[in-house]
Amino acid sequence: MSQSKQQKQTIVFTTFMVITVLVSAISIGVFFYIFFNGISVLSWGFFTGVPENGMTEGGIFPAIMGTLILIVGSGLVAFPMGILAGIFMNEYAHQNWFKKFVRLMTNNLAGIPSIVFGLFGMAFFVNGLGFGVSILSGCLTLGVLILPIIIRTTEESLKFIPDDYRLASYALGASKWQTIWRVILPAALPNIVTGVILAIGRVAGETAAILFTVAAYFLPKMPTSIYDETMALPYHLYVISTSGTDIEKARPYADGTALTLLMLVFGLNLLANWYRKRLNKKIKV
């Protein structure tokens, strides 16, 4: 290799490395900033207690539970529908205007700002269908919000499975559905799980979409039905940092809440990642 080629290579390599380190440094910086601010507040009581003194101290148990409920609920709405739609799009739909139209609408849906989903949820689920400000309305709104993510990852994961599997399965006398259910879906599942992880992270952190549909300002009591309101971590964080009774006094409490939300999303990601790896291992060797 000539001298100048070598030099060029070194420059390009160094540039890429510096940029990569910089990007990592930013995310690590954000994480540690939140971590060191919030860690002193964390305690068993913080996780299990309810907000006190005008939400300037105490615990955040109702908000944690609310966020978990919203994750599960919106998952129940979006995962089956999204995965079935993804299967339909990749395995059944013919290359025609209908498929193109559905794909266009799915992409549009993914690009809509979440506050618009929030307003839609309020207009349609809360008022239109009369579900009120409730867990049901919130889960439906969040479900619609993450639907495009699920549909697209399912579709992409299925596209990734070689046609050889399909042909080999048909050649053994399997029907189309047997082929999808027993060969294609299991092979695609690890990648579909990735989409589910993304969606869960999105739901856990979503604020605008729950603003008018489910989130309660202060509600220490556990919900007893899907028609109840509930607190949720991101909205709670927003409230105590912007419109609480004493924002300055609530600062440590807010930092703890932020760290909890971060840990929750991280934890769920790790869990889902572990599950994906396990699935992959089962397939490979």
Add this chain to the structure above:
Amino acid sequence: MSSQNSLSDQNLSLDETAKNMTSEAKIITRNLDFFYGDFQALKNINTQIDAHTVTALIGPSGCGKSTYLRVLNRMNDLIEGAKVKGEVLIDGQNIYDKKLDINELRKNVGMVFQKPTPFPKSIFENVAYGLRVNGMTENIKERVEKSLQQAALWNEVKDHLKKSALGLSGGQQQRLCIARTIAIQPDIILMDEPTSALDPISASQIEDLIMELKERFTIIIVTHNMQQARRVSDKTAFFYLGDLEEYDETPKIFESPASEKTQNYIRGKFG
């Protein structure tokens, strides 16, 4: 009820013995034309393939031999714009009959592909797959073992049946695919260049296997390897530009072909 069952079982086994005893027409094609859209890939193909024989299909790329193979298990149905004219009879039944159950046909006419295509499942589950999708839920373990033995793979895999099939070598994977195919007990096995992706040793193992399997199955094999066609087949069909140029006993085709095109092809003048 039970006596009736055993009676029909007996009839079945009698039928099978009869099949084994006499050489009879297993597959007949009459005036078979095949189109991909406007392109005619097969032109007026008339063939008769006897039971328990190996038939080799040879010819240059794009001559129609793979198309012909895929007509026999209706794999071409999956291609948009594909159209069949004429008759294809298997055991006297027209397989393009509208009332025919296509999954039942494919169960009866197995297929081994060019590239080994084990599913991302365990070795055991790969062989059991065909049984499960065809609702054969009894004696799965025994049937899997027997199929692996017949495919000459059992000794190599018997201690790690639960391991992923993707960890096997190419030759082992192809024998696994053969085991998977014979597990559901088809009558006919179609092979589409089954050794072209394999090393010479694995290829010769598959060839040995083909000659053994002939006892129980009717085998049709597409190959680009003249020596292979010569070694394993009883009859050879030479396709050229969608025509069945010549179809005869293998020794005849290779020693004194009637057509000049056949002669030029097998001597390597084109292809």
